[in-house]
Amino acid sequence: MPATTEEYARPATPPDTSSLAEVREAARECTACHLYKRATQTVFGEGPKDAPIMLVGEQPGDYEDVAGKPFVGPAGKIMDRALEEAGIDRKEVYVTNAVKHFKWEPRGKRRIHQKPNSREIAACRPWLEAELRLVKPKLLVCLGATAAQAIFGPSFRVTRERGKVLSSKFAPRVLATVHPSSLLRQPDEQSREREYKRFVVDLRAALKATGEGIEI
Numbered sequence: 001m002p003a004t005t006e007e008y009a010r011p012a013t014p015p016d017t018s019s020l021a022e023v024r025e026a027a028r029e030c031t032a033c034h035l036y037k038r039a040t041q042t043v044f045g046e047g048p049k050d051a052p053i054m055l056v057g058e059q060p061g062d063y064e065d066v067a068g069k070p071f072v073g074p075a076g077k078i079m080d081r082a083l084e085e086a087g088i089d090r091k092e093v094y095v096t097n098a099v100k101h102f103k104w105e106p107r108g109k110r111r112i113h114q115k116p117n118s119r120e121i122a123a124c125r126p127w128l129e130a131e132l133r134l135v136k137p138k139l140l141v142c143l144g145a146t147a148a149q150a151i152f153g154p155s156f157r158v159t160r161e162r163g164k165v166l167s168s169k170f171a172p173r174v175l176a177t178v179h180p181s182s183l184l185r186q187p188d189e190q191s192r193e194r195e196y197k198r199f200v201v202d203l204r205a206a207l208k209a210t211g212e213g214i215e216i
C-alpha cells in the first residue's frame with residue numbers, strides 16, 4: 001500500500017479471545033492509526049504468557065522495526081545486561097511497547113525516532129490492554145514516560161514516581177523507571193555508569209515487588 005502523509009488515529013480493536021497468538025496475529029493487520037504506513041511491520045510483545053513481570057517501553061526502534069521483535073537494538077542490549085545483573089532472566093519476562101509501529105522521520109539515509117503523540121498512544125493502547133488482560137503480570141514495569149503515561153495518564157512524571165511500587169487498573173503492581181535508551185544518551189561514561197546502576201536498582205525493586213524470585 002502506498003504511504004501517504006494523511007494522519008489519523010482511532011482506537012485499535014483487538015479480537016475478544018483468550019489466545020495471545022490470535023491477538024498477536026490480528027495486530028499484524030492493524031491500521032487503526034497512520035503509523036503502520038511508514039513502518040516495516042507491527043512489533044508485538046514477546047515472552048511467556050504466564051510471565052510474572054511485563055516490561056513496557058515506548059515504541060519499536062529502527063532495529064526492532066526490521067527484526068519484528070521488541071528490544072533487540074542497542075537499548076535492548078543494555079536492558080538485557082541490566083536485567084541479568086538484577087537477577088531477572090529476559091526469557092522469563094514479557095516485553096512489549098505502548099505503541100506497536102515505529103514512528104520515524106528521514107534524516108539523510110537514516111530513520112530518526114519520533115516520539116508518538118497522545119492520540120497515537122491512545123489508538124494503540126487496546127493492544128497493550130489485551131496483552132495485560134491475557135498475561136496478567138504480577139508487576140508491570142513502565143520504561144520511560146510514554147509507557148508510564150499510557151498507564152497512568154499524561155500528568156504522570158517518572159522523575160517523581162521512579163522506583164515506587166504503585167497500582168493501577170491494568171496491573172496490581174506497577175513500577176516506573178527510565179527507558180534504557182536514556183542510558184545511551186548520557187553525555188559521558190561516568191554519568192552513563194551512574195544511571196545504569198540506578199536502572200539496575202529499579203529492576204531489583206521490580207523483582208522484589210513480584211513477591212518471589214525468578215529462576216535464572
Ligand code: SF4
Pocket residue numbers: 012027030031032033034035036042099100101123124127
Ligand atoms: S501504532 Fe498501534 S494503533 Fe497504530 S497502526 Fe500500529 S498497531 Fe495499530
